[in-house]
Amino acid sequence: MLPAPPGGGSTAGSTAGRSGGKVGVGSVGWMAAPALLFFTAFGVIPLFGVLALSFTSWDGIGAIRFAGFDSWTAVLTNPGLPHALWVTFLVMALSWLVQTPLSILLGVFLAGAERYRAVLSVLYFLPLLLSSAAIAITYKALLDPNFGLGAGLGLPFLSQDWLGRPNLALGVVVFVVSWQFIPFHSLIYQGAVRQIPTSMYEAAQIDGAGRMRQFFSITLPQLKNTIVTSSTLMVVGSLTFFDLIYILTAGGPGDATRVLALDMYITGFQANLMGPASGIALILVLVGLSIALLLRRIGGGDDTASQLEGA
Amino acid sequence: MGVPLVAALASCGSDGPSSTPGSTGGAGAGAGGGSGASYWSLTGQPGEGIRQATVDRFNKANSSTPIKLTLFQNDAYKTKIKTAIGAGQSPTIIWGWGGGTLRTYAEANQVEDLTSWFAENPKVKGRLFPSSFGAGTVDKKIYAMPCETVQPIVLYYNKKVLDKVGVAPPKSWGDIMAMVPKLNAAGIAPFSLGGQSRWTNMMWLEFLFDRIGGPEVFQAVFDGQKDAWSNPDAITALTKMQDLIKADGFIKGFSSITADSNADQALLYTGKAAMMLHGSWTYGSMSADGGDFVSSGSLGYMNFPPVEGGKGDPSDTVGNPGQYLSISAKASDAEKETAKKFFATAILDDAEVKSWIDTGSIPIVNGSDAKIAGSKDADWLKFLYGVASGAKVFAQSWDQALSPTAAETLLDNISKLFQLSVTPQQFADNLNAVIGK
Numbered sequence: 001m002l003p004a005p006p007g008g009g010s011t012a013g014s015t016a017g018r019s020g021g022k023v024g025v026g027s028v029g030w031m032a033a034p035a036l037l038f039f040t041a042f043g044v045i046p047l048f049g050v051l052a053l054s055f056t057s058w059d060g061i062g063a064i065r066f067a068g069f070d071s072w073t074a075v076l077t078n079p080g081l082p083h084a085l086w087v088t089f090l091v092m093a094l095s096w097l098v099q100t101p102l103s104i105l106l107g108v109f110l111a112g113a114e115r116y117r118a119v120l121s122v123l124y125f126l127p128l129l130l131s132s133a134a135i136a137i138t139y140k141a142l143l144d145p146n147f148g149l150g151a152g153l154g155l156p157f158l159s160q161d162w163l164g165r166p167n168l169a170l171g172v173v174v175f176v177v178s179w180q181f182i183p184f185h186s187l188i189y190q191g192a193v194r195q196i197p198t199s200m201y202e203a204a205q206i207d208g209a210g211r212m213r214q215f216f217s218i219t220l221p222q223l224k225n226t227i228v229t230s231s232t233l234m235v236v237g238s239l240t241f242f243d244l245i246y247i248l249t250a251g252g253p254g255d256a257t258r259v260l261a262l263d264m265y266i267t268g269f270q271a272n273l274m275g276p277a278s279g280i281a282l283i284l285v286l287v288g289l290s291i292a293l294l295l296r297r298i299g300g301g302d303d304t305a306s307q308l309e310g311a
Numbered sequence: 312m313g314v315p316l317v318a319a320l321a322s323c324g325s326d327g328p329s330s331t332p333g334s335t336g337g338a339g340a341g342a343g344g345g346s347g348a349s350y351w352s353l354t355g356q357p358g359e360g361i362r363q364a365t366v367d368r369f370n371k372a373n374s375s376t377p378i379k380l381t382l383f384q385n386d387a388y389k390t391k392i393k394t395a396i397g398a399g400q401s402p403t404i405i406w407g408w409g410g411g412t413l414r415t416y417a418e419a420n421q422v423e424d425l426t427s428w429f430a431e432n433p434k435v436k437g438r439l440f441p442s443s444f445g446a447g448t449v450d451k452k453i454y455a456m457p458c459e460t461v462q463p464i465v466l467y468y469n470k471k472v473l474d475k476v477g478v479a480p481p482k483s484w485g486d487i488m489a490m491v492p493k494l495n496a497a498g499i500a501p502f503s504l505g506g507q508s509r510w511t512n513m514m515w516l517e518f519l520f521d522r523i524g525g526p527e528v529f530q531a532v533f534d535g536q537k538d539a540w541s542n543p544d545a546i547t548a549l550t551k552m553q554d555l556i557k558a559d560g561f562i563k564g565f566s567s568i569t570a571d572s573n574a575d576q577a578l579l580y581t582g583k584a585a586m587m588l589h590g591s592w593t594y595g596s597m598s599a600d601g602g603d604f605v606s607s608g609s610l611g612y613m614n615f616p617p618v619e620g621g622k623g624d625p626s627d628t629v630g631n632p633g634q635y636l637s638i639s640a641k642a643s644d645a646e647k648e649t650a651k652k653f654f655a656t657a658i659l660d661d662a663e664v665k666s667w668i669d670t671g672s673i674p675i676v677n678g679s680d681a682k683i684a685g686s687k688d689a690d691w692l693k694f695l696y697g698v699a700s701g702a703k704v705f706a707q708s709w710d711q712a713l714s715p716t717a718a719e720t721l722l723d724n725i726s727k728l729f730q731l732s733v734t735p736q737q738f739a740d741n742l743n744a745v746i747g748k
Binding site: 059060061062063140143144145146147161162163164166169249250252253254255256266267269270271272273 | 389390393394396397415416418419421506507562563564565566567568569574577578583714715716718719720723726727730732
């Protein structure tokens with residue numbers, strides 16, 4: 001994705017670009033074609049369709065009628081929109097705050113070469129194998145206040161009304177999302193930690209740095225680009241959480257967990273208001289794009305700076 | 312947009328219809344030729360098995376034009392069928408609740424006008440309850456054949472639990488409010504409720520509106536009168552509703568219980584809750600799932616009690632006057648023929664009528680009361696028939712009567728009303744804004 005630096009900047013993994021130069025880019029440019037084709041067919045073209053739909057009135061069944069800015073007025077004056085945006089940002093921020101530290105620690109732990117760590121890593125990655133729908137159904141059953149885990153084991157603190165109180169339900173959503181995605185991000189961090197040259201740790205040891213000092217002075221700075229990548233995936237991904245929340249709470253109780261993606265679905269497919277739903281969808285796209293760009297600015301702005309030893 | 316929409320559609324697919332062997336999801340496919348037809352309906356026993364058996368009998372008799380039945384969960388189906396119809400992927404035979412949703416189909420010319428077919432086949436029409444045709448009719452044209460059973464909403468109670476606590480079934484709203492603290496003190500939830508499904512909460516309001524203000528209150532909403540929700544009787548009903556919620560009238564965690572999981576029924580038959588307001592269709596599932604709860608006579612039932620000083624007739628009821636089968640206008644002529652043959656020869660044939668009665672339902676066939684006597688559920692069936700036929704007004708469920716747009720706003724606000732996050736006045740204001748939409 002990153003453009004090749006024009007001069008002799010030594011980015012990680014830029015060796016091919018340096019020797020091949022423009023010729024190399026030209027000869028492999030066609031490799032992007034399939035992805036571009038799919039992106040155009042399933043991303044760009046529907047996006048324009050949605051843009052067009054947002055200026056119409058359509059119930060999803062009958063004829064599509066042009067309606068000017070009616071849908072946009074309806075969307076932007078609906079008090080549900082700021083609420084949905086707020087819930088979306090809450091889920092985004094909280095799940096980032098929970099996932100990032102845990103993923104980094106797990107990733108660092110799992111990067112070690114010992115046998116038992118390999119065994120544990122297999123266990124940790126299990127949630128990755130499950131579909132969101134299955135996870136949501138399972139947690140819904142476990143958290144049922146009358147027939148769930150708490151009632152079954154006779155543990156009163158577990159039989160809270162987990163999904164029936166606004167703040168608790170939001171917390172549960174963040175927890176389940178984290179449970180599902182921490183393995184994925186740990187995997188990314190595990191790979192990144194293994195890329196850090198051991199010579200750096202050896203040098204640090206000679207200088208008398210302890211484990212904590214090594215972690216904060218070597219591991220974390222070396223993971224900077226990975227943190228940006230993982231955060232982008234988390235943050236942009238959290239915008240599209242839908243299936244999990246839909247099954248777990250259906251946006252409830254009330255509208256306590258009605259995130260933007262869910263709001264769009266309910267508006268479009270339950271209330272049959274495709275125009276306003278398209279408006280919400282475009283807002284979702286705009287928010288997603290701005291955040292992704294912002295993150296790149298923050299983290300990836302100086303991507304010519306070397307992360308490798310000796311540079 | 313691409314990503315969220317794909318996610319939305321994918322999740323529709325992953326709701327997982329439990330299809331019959333050999334049936335495919337793509338319904339409209341295979342349109343050519345003198346072929347069979349596709350038919351989408353709901354899962355959930357006992358209806359699921361009866362629908363399947365009827366289709367099987369039809370397919371045995373008409374092996375060259377078989378019907379493929381695909382079944383979905385209730386809440387998932389409501390979205391799935393709309394999306395399929397809008398996308399031109401409708402099954403030949405569309406199962407539904409009539410009312411406002413059927414109106415949107417009819418206005419978009421997506422379903423076949425059956426008026427003339429019924430005129431040509433007076434026998435088919437004549438054997439069904441006349442009252443069942445109302446919700447299948449849009450602007451005096453019949454767009455759906457009524458089928459299956461009449462389903463009033465009933466107040467169920469667990470006799471053992473009420474006996475243990477020493478309270479009698481409520482005869483009035485005052486009784487209900489007086490029972491609540493006694494039951495709570497005994498550690499039993501007064502009412503079970505699958506509140507996440509939202510239409511479950513709505514049943515309470517349907518009865519409170521009727522008992523307090525009479526059927527005119529909601530009729531004014533249905534007719535699109537300005538500010539109809541601000542009727543003082545409506546505000547009273549909404550206030551009484553919140554009074555019951557504030558008094559802990561409902562099971563802990565009701566807002567995270569879905570009706571599709573039948574957990575609300577389980578709360579009643581396991582004795583964790585004393586009473587439950589629910590559709591008559593739950594009798595069959597409680598018989599099937601509740602062990603000896605129903606067969607041992609522990610299940611009590613009654614029509615919703617009157618509210619002191621209310622204007623509504625205590626015989627009034629709400630619910631589903633029937634279920635409805637429409638034929639997709641986009642189906643091929645051969646498919647339409649198969650569907651009509653299915654309607655005329657298989658739907659509510661004697662075997663199906665018997666199956667419904669055996670599972671504690673009243674099929675919408677004239678004279679089905681005569682077949683009640685021999686049934687093991689005779690008492691229940693007699694009660695049910697009495698409620699359905701004796702009701703001065705049998706109102707259709709609100710969310711089915713209204714357009715999908717108004718219904719969604721209604722359900723959304725009902726869930727907030729039950730969360731106590733809107734006041735009755737705010738509820739009325741929010742809904743006045745969508746009257747007639």
